[in-house]
Amino acid sequence: xxxxxxxxxxxxxxxxxxxxxxxxxxxxxxxxxxxxxxxxxxxxxxxxxxxxxxxxxxxxxxxxxxxxxxxxxxxxxxxxxxxxxxxxxxxxxxxxxxxxxxxxxxxxxxxxxxxxxxxxxxxxxxxxxxxxxxxxxxxxxxxxxxxxxxxxxxxxxxxxxxxxxxxxxxxxxxxxxxxxxxxxxxxxxxxxxxxxxxxxxxxxxxxxxxxxxxxxxxxxxxxxxxxxxxxxxxxxxxxxxxxxxxxxxxxxxxxxxxxxxxxxxxxxxxxxxxxxxxxxxxxxxxxxxxxxxxxxxxxxxxxxxxxxxxxxxxxxxxxxxxxxxxxxxxxxxxxxxxxxxxxxxxxxxxxxxxxxxxxxxxxxxxxxxxxxxxxxxxxxxxxxxxxxxxxxxxxxxxxxxxxxxxxxxxxxxxxxxxxxxxxxx
Numbered sequence: 001x002x003x004x005x006x007x008x009x010x011x012x013x014x015x016x017x018x019x020x021x022x023x024x025x026x027x028x029x030x031x032x033x034x035x036x037x038x039x040x041x042x043x044x045x046x047x048x049x050x051x052x053x054x055x056x057x058x059x060x061x062x063x064x065x066x067x068x069x070x071x072x073x074x075x076x077x078x079x080x081x082x083x084x085x086x087x088x089x090x091x092x093x094x095x096x097x098x099x100x101x102x103x104x105x106x107x108x109x110x111x112x113x114x115x116x117x118x119x120x121x122x123x124x125x126x127x128x129x130x131x132x133x134x135x136x137x138x139x140x141x142x143x144x145x146x147x148x149x150x151x152x153x154x155x156x157x158x159x160x161x162x163x164x165x166x167x168x169x170x171x172x173x174x175x176x177x178x179x180x181x182x183x184x185x186x187x188x189x190x191x192x193x194x195x196x197x198x199x200x201x202x203x204x205x206x207x208x209x210x211x212x213x214x215x216x217x218x219x220x221x222x223x224x225x226x227x228x229x230x231x232x233x234x235x236x237x238x239x240x241x242x243x244x245x246x247x248x249x250x251x252x253x254x255x256x257x258x259x260x261x262x263x264x265x266x267x268x269x270x271x272x273x274x275x276x277x278x279x280x281x282x283x284x285x286x287x288x289x290x291x292x293x294x295x296x297x298x299x300x301x302x303x304x305x306x307x308x309x310x311x312x313x314x315x316x317x318x319x320x321x322x323x324x325x326x327x328x329x330x331x332x333x334x335x336x337x338x339x340x341x342x343x344x345x346x347x348x349x350x351x352x353x354x355x356x357x358x359x360x361x362x363x364x365x366x367x368x369x370x371x372x373x374x375x376x377x378x379x380x381x382x383x384x385x386x387x388x389x390x391x392x393x394x395x396x397x398x399x400x401x402x403x404x405x406x407x408x409x410x411x412x413x414x415x416x417x418x419x420x421x422x423x424x425x
Contacts, residue, residue, distance in 0.1 A: 004091060005091060005092065005093060005095060006091055006092050007088075007092050007093055007094065007095070007306050008095060008160065008305075008306070008307075009305065011159065011196075011197065011304050011305055012158065012159055012160040012305055012307065013028045013158050013159070013160070014158065014159045015028075015156045015157065015158055015159075016142060016154065016156055016157055016158075016159075016162065016190070016193060017193050019156035020156075021156060027095075027097060028158045029095050029097040029098035029101060029158065029160065029161060030097045032097075032098070032101040032155070032157055032158055032161040033097055033098075033100050033101035033104065035145075035155040036101055036104050036105045036108070036141075036155075037104060039108075039145050039146075039155075041108050041109075041140055041145055041400070042064070042067075042104065042105075042108060043064075044400070044402050045062065045063035045064035045067055045107060045108070045110075046062050046063075046064040046065075047062065047402035047403055047404050047405075048062060048063040048064075048110060048111075048112055048114075048402055048403060049062070049063065049112065049113050049114035049117070049342075049346075049403055061232060061233070061236055063107050063110060066107070066228055066229075066232070067103065067104050067105075067106065067107050068104070069228045069232060070103040070104075070106065070221070070224045070225050070227075070228045071099075071100045071103035071104045071224075073103075073224035073227050073228060073285060073288075073289065074096075074099040074100060074102070074103040074220050074221055074224040075096045075099060075100050075103075076289050077099070077220050077223070077224060077289050077292050077312075078093070078094045078095070078096035078099050078220065079096065080289050080290060080292060081093075081094060081292060081293075081294050082094065085293070085294040087294050087296070087310065088294065094216065094217070094220070095217075098160055098161060098164060098217055099164070099217050099220050099221065099224075101161050101164070102161065102164035102165055102217050102218065102220075102221040103221050103224055103225070105137060105141065105161075105165050106134075106137065106165055106167070106221055106225060107133070107137065108136075108137045108140050108141070108145075109133050109134065109135065109136025109137030109138070109139065109140055109399065110133040110136070110137075110399075111131070111133065111136070111350075111398065111399040111401070112346065112349075112350070112398075112401045112402055112403045112405070112406040113342070113343070113345075113346025113347075113349070113350065113403060113406070114343075114346070115133075115334075116342070116343030116344075116346050116347060117346050117347075117350055118131060118132070118133050118180070119179070119180075119347075120346065120347045120350045120351060121350060121395065121398060121399060122179060122180070124350070124351065124354045125391060125394075125395045127388075127391070128388050128391045128392060128395070129172045129173075129184050129185050129186075130172055130182070130184075131395060131399065132168070132172075132180055132181070132182050132183070132184070133180075134165070134166075134167050134168055134181075134183070135168075135172075135182060135183040135184045135187060136399050137165055138162075138165065138166065138183060138184075138187055138190060139184065139187070139396070140154070141154050141155055141157050141161075141162065141165065142154040142157065142162070142187070142190055144396060147375065150375065150378060152379075159193065159194055159196075160215070160217065160305075160307060162190065162193070162194050163194040163215045163217070163218065163307065164215055164217040164218045164221060165218070165221075166183070166190075166191065166194060166214070166215075166218060167214065167218060167221075167222060168181045168182055168183060169183065169191055169213060169214075170182055170183070171183055171184065171185045171187070171188055171191075172184060172185050173185050194215075195300075195301065196304075197301060197303075197304035197305075198300035198301045198304065200300055201213075201300055201301070213299065215305075215307040215308065216306075216307045216308070216310050216311060216312060217307060219311060219312040220292075220312055223288070223292065223312060223314060226322055226326075227285055227288040227289075227322070228285075229326070229329070230321075230322045230325040230326045230329065231281050231284055231285055231288070231325065232281075233329050233333065234281065234325050234328060234329055235277055235278055235281050237328075237329060237332070237333045238272060238277055242332060242333045242336055242338075242339075243272075243328070243332055243333070245269060245272060245273070247332060248265075248268070248269060248272075248328075248332070249269070251328075251331060251332055252265050255331075260320060261324055264321060264324045265324075268328075284321070287318065287321075288318050288321075288322070291314050291315040291317070291318030292312060292313070292314060293312070293313040293314075293315070294310050294311075294312065294313070295310065295311055295312075295313045296309065296310060296311075297309065297310065297311040346403075346406075349406050349407060349410045350398060350406065352410055352413070352414060353398060353406065353409060353410060353413070354394065354398065356369075356371055356413050357371070357372070357394045357397075357398075360372075361380050361390060361394070362387060362390055362391070362394075371409075371413065372397065373397075376393065376397050379393045380393045380394075
C-alpha cells in the first residue's frame with residue numbers, strides 16, 4: 001500500500017474556483033499532467049521553434065522535445081531531493097507527477113518563431129495588454145485549452161498545478177507595461193485563487209509584493225528549464241555549426257573572460273576538440289540536479305501549504321556554470337546572423353498576418369475576406385463591436401499557430417504563386 005503523501009493538503013488539491021472534478025483512479029496531479037499531454041496545444045509544440053526554426057534542422061530540439069527534457073530533469077530533481085533531503089520522507093515528499101505537469105506545460109503558450117515571435121506579438125497587441133508566453137500558458141490552462149461545441153474552457157487545474165506554472169505574478173499594468181515577465185490584467189483572479197489564504201497577496205499589489213514569490217514546484221520547473229536551456233541548446237549549437245572553435249576563440253578574445261570564466265571556457269574548447277561534448281554535457285545535467293537543496297522559508301503562504309514552507313536552493317557553482325553557458329548561447333547563437341534573420345522573417349510573417357486580420361475584421365463592419373478558420377471566425381463575429389475582444393481572438397489565434405502553419409497561411413495570403421487548398425490548416 002502506497003503511503004499517503006502528507007506534503008500536500010486539500011488546499012493544494014482544490015481545483016480552480018467554481019470547478020468540480022469527477023472521481024478518478026488517478027491522483028489530482030496525474031490528471032493535471034495527463035490533460036496537458038493529450039492536448040492539441042502540447043502536440044503543436046513539436047512544430048514550434050526552440051532555438052532553430054522548426055524544420056530547419058530536423059534532428060535538433062523543438063519546444064516539444066525541450067519540454068519533455070525539462071520534465072525528465074524536474075522528476076529527477078524530485079527523486080534526488082527525496083533521497084537526500086532530511087526534510088523529506090516516504091510519506092512527506094515533493095510530488096514528481098505535479099512537477100512533471102508543470103514542466104510539460106510551462107511552454108504551452110509560446111507562439112510561433114520562438115522568443116522573436118513573442119516580442120512581435122507583444123508589440124502588435126500592446127493596446128490590449130501585450131503578449132507574454134507564460135501568461136498565454138496560463139490562459140490556455142484556465143480558459144481555452146479545450147475547444148468543443150463552439151465553447152472554450154480550461155482544464156480545471158488544481159491550485160498547486162496552476163501555481164506551479166505561474167512563473168511571473170505581476171500583471172501587465174502593475175509592471176507598467178514591460179516587455180515580458182508578466183501575466184495579463186484579466187488573470188489577476190487566477191493569481192488571487194492560488195494565493196487564497198494570504199489576504200496581503202489578494203488584489204492589486206505593487207510588483208515587489210510578488211518578487212521571488214514562486215511555489216516550490218515552480219522553482220524546480222524553472223531550474224530544470226535553465227538546465228535544459230543552457231546545456232542542451234549549447235550541444236545543438238555546436239552540432240548546427242554555430243559554435244565553432246574559431247568563433248568561440250574570437251568571442252573569448254573580444255569579451256576578455258574573467259578568472260572564473262576562463263577555466264570553463266578552456267574545458268569547453270577541449271571537450272569540443274575531443275568530440276566528447278554530448279557525454280560531458282549529459283553528465284553536467286546530473287551535476288545540476290545534484291546541486292539542488294531543500295531549505296525552509298517563511299512566506300505569507302507557508303502556513304497554508306508546504307509548497308511555500310520550503311524553497312529550492314542551488315549551489316553557487318552550478319549557477320555560475322549556468323550563467324556562463326547562457327552567455328555563450330545568447331552571444332553566439334541567439335545573436336548570430338542566421339538566427340537574427342529567422343527572427344526577422346518571423347516578425348514579418350506575424351506582422352503581415354496581423355495586418356490581414358486587421359483589414360478583414362477590425363476595420364470594417366463585415367469581414368472583407370473570410371481568412372480565419374471556421375470556429376475562430378465564429379468567435380470573431382461574436383466579438384463584433386468590441387475592438388479589444390476582437391483583438392483577443394486574434395491574439396489567441398496567432399499564438400496558437402505552429403511555425404509551419406504561420407508560414408503556410410502567409411503564403412496563401414501573400415504569395416501569388418502559392419495556391420494549395422490541400423493543406424487546410
